[in-house]
Amino acid sequence: MTSHATISIEPAGIRWQAMLPVVAVVVVAGFGLLSSDYVVTVLGFAFIYTIFCTGLNFFMGYTGQASFGQSAFAAIGGYGSAILCADYGWEPLLALFATMALSGVAAVIVGFPTLRLRGHYLAMATFALGLIVYEVTIEWTGLTQGYMGYSGIPPLGIAGYELVTVKQQLVALVVLALFGVAVAARLRQSRFGRALASIAGSESAALALGVDIARYKLVAFVIAALYASAAGSLFAHFIGFISPEVFGVTMVVQSFAMLYLGGIGTMWGPTIGAIIVSVLPEALRGLKEMQDIGYTAILIFILIFAPRGLAGLSALFGRVRGRVKEAA
Amino acid sequence: MSAAGTTAASVPLLEARDISASYGHVQALKPTSLHIAEGELVTILGPNGAGKTTLMRALTRLTASMGSVFFRGEDISGLPTHKLARRGIVMVQEGRGLFPQMSVRENLIIGAYLHAAEAEAQMGTVFELFPRLRERIDQIAGSLSGGEQQMLAIGRALMAKPQLLMLDEPSLGLAPRVAFEILSTLSELNRRGIGILLVEQKAPLALKLARRVYVISLGKIVAELKTDEIKSYHDLARYYLH
Numbered sequence: 001m002t003s004h005a006t007i008s009i010e011p012a013g014i015r016w017q018a019m020l021p022v023v024a025v026v027v028v029a030g031f032g033l034l035s036s037d038y039v040v041t042v043l044g045f046a047f048i049y050t051i052f053c054t055g056l057n058f059f060m061g062y063t064g065q066a067s068f069g070q071s072a073f074a075a076i077g078g079y080g081s082a083i084l085c086a087d088y089g090w091e092p093l094l095a096l097f098a099t100m101a102l103s104g105v106a107a108v109i110v111g112f113p114t115l116r117l118r119g120h121y122l123a124m125a126t127f128a129l130g131l132i133v134y135e136v137t138i139e140w141t142g143l144t145q146g147y148m149g150y151s152g153i154p155p156l157g158i159a160g161y162e163l164v165t166v167k168q169q170l171v172a173l174v175v176l177a178l179f180g181v182a183v184a185a186r187l188r189q190s191r192f193g194r195a196l197a198s199i200a201g202s203e204s205a206a207l208a209l210g211v212d213i214a215r216y217k218l219v220a221f222v223i224a225a226l227y228a229s230a231a232g233s234l235f236a237h238f239i240g241f242i243s244p245e246v247f248g249v250t251m252v253v254q255s256f257a258m259l260y261l262g263g264i265g266t267m268w269g270p271t272i273g274a275i276i277v278s279v280l281p282e283a284l285r286g287l288k289e290m291q292d293i294g295y296t297a298i299l300i301f302i303l304i305f306a307p308r309g310l311a312g313l314s315a316l317f318g319r320v321r322g323r324v325k326e327a328a
Numbered sequence: 329m330s331a332a333g334t335t336a337a338s339v340p341l342l343e344a345r346d347i348s349a350s351y352g353h354v355q356a357l358k359p360t361s362l363h364i365a366e367g368e369l370v371t372i373l374g375p376n377g378a379g380k381t382t383l384m385r386a387l388t389r390l391t392a393s394m395g396s397v398f399f400r401g402e403d404i405s406g407l408p409t410h411k412l413a414r415r416g417i418v419m420v421q422e423g424r425g426l427f428p429q430m431s432v433r434e435n436l437i438i439g440a441y442l443h444a445a446e447a448e449a450q451m452g453t454v455f456e457l458f459p460r461l462r463e464r465i466d467q468i469a470g471s472l473s474g475g476e477q478q479m480l481a482i483g484r485a486l487m488a489k490p491q492l493l494m495l496d497e498p499s500l501g502l503a504p505r506v507a508f509e510i511l512s513t514l515s516e517l518n519r520r521g522i523g524i525l526l527v528e529q530k531a532p533l534a535l536k537l538a539r540r541v542y543v544i545s546l547g548k549i550v551a552e553l554k555t556d557e558i559k560s561y562h563d564l565a566r567y568y569l570h
Binding site for chain 2: 205
């Protein structure tokens with residue numbers, strides 16, 4: 001063999017900086033465990049949204065598609081877990097997996113015709129999906145109890161052991177969120193992940209290289225639905241109550257803010273965005289009636305100076321450092 | 329030429345029969361036939377808007393088309409684009425179609441999507457042809473020069489181990505020296521046995537490479553010429569003015 005053998009298809013080693021976000025997440029969670037239950041609840045929301053946005057990032061960031069309807073799958077997860085556990089006495093963990101499977105099947109059925117659409121048309125179709133499921137949660141009172149909401153949902157647990165305190169639940173959510181991010185990162189680095197990236201880069205080029213883009217888009221959509229469903233279930237078990245508003249348009253807007261602020265298409269962007277967008281309004285409570293203005297001003301400021309999200313800044317710093325080294 | 333009734337040795341690498349394509353009510357490509365023999369380098373020449381890109385897209389089913397396409401005698405008319413790559417038909421699109429946010433390395437690895445196990449060895453072959461890509465291996469594709477981007481586009485296509493490489497105006501927007509360098513590499517690839525179908529506007533460069541050209545005008549192939557039969561560019565000009 002010639003010099004070919006010396007060329008690696010993998011970039012040189014994993015940099016230690018890649019582990020910094022894990023340390024940061026553990027530090028944030030540790031801070032939460034030493035704080036009040038209120039702070040723990042806010043952080044709990046952040047890690048539930050981390051799971052939701054990590055899935056959304058799969059479809060929107062890695063694959064370059066638009067979906068405004070992932071809240072529909074969160075609703076299936078949330079209401080599915082609520083009904084199975086509160087009415088039928090299922091184990092919460094079993095209900096979580098069962099509703100994920102149901103969401104996956106629903107995503108295949110919905111995605112198969114919908115994903116033939118592109119751009120704004122796909123965005124509108126998925127938005128309609130979210131609205132339809134939202135209406136169902138309101139109108140089908142026999143199943144969902146409508147605006148009254150569903151209460152009496154047990155906390156997460158397994159084999160009779162329940163995570164009773166919010167701090168125990170926070171630890172479980174952090175572990176699940178990190179697991180979700182790790183699975184997404186592993187998939188992103190795989191042949192499958194590279195195929196998704198090629199679709200995001202240029203669909204016609206991906207086709208020309210042999211990538212079956214219709215199949216991969218559907219798989220990415222299903223993966224995003226599984227994450228959304230898990231987030232919906234975890235929300236139901238964490239709070240013990242759900243209502244249609246939880247899975248409404250606010251969830252879509254909130255998750256988009258998290259995704260873009262953190263850095264769409266990056267591994268840690270959804271986590272960073274979820275933590276900041278969840279925690280920032282609480283940190284600004286001191287501003288009283290100016291709280292919303294302060295919050296949105298900070299979001300706009302971040303988006304102006306980090307248009308590719310906060311996670312994108314590390315890549316920017318890396319490039320600048322490289323140029324400085326090159327110049328030296 | 330007909331696929332039926334020909335001997336195995338004379339079966340063309342690619343043969344298109346009465347292939348046509350429309351955009352809405354506008355027929356951009358009128359029923360057209362062409363063929364490429366094994367190991368041949370054929371050029372399609374024609375002015376702007378003649379239908380060159382539509383012909384390439386119709387052959388690879390990136391644009392919906394009518395008519396039949398055969399690859400080594402097998403009817404591939406109904407196959408979607410991604411399955412053509414599995415047969416060894418790979419296209420480098422006009423505008424290169426790179427993944428600009430990814431590094432040179434990542435672009436090349438995606439090129440080997442169908443041959444992941446051979447990616448490392450194939451990358452060596454690409455770097456042998458385009459040493460500059462090796463120097464830029466971790467550079468973001470979008471930050472490469474135009475010439476380097478074209479090298480990467482061809483290199484990525486080579487990662488897919490093509491038996492027929494189709495290129496849509498690879499010299500577009502490049503300095504003459506770089507365009508010559510890239511087209512010379514195509515000649516080298518052809519010597520290594522890869523069939524090449526090249527769409528080109530720069531007739532002088534294209535005529536140096538190919539032994540046979542098709543001239544396309546107003547959505548139809550109007551001439552099939554051997555390059556040694558072309559005495560002057562005036563011979564071609566009359567087809568351009570068709």
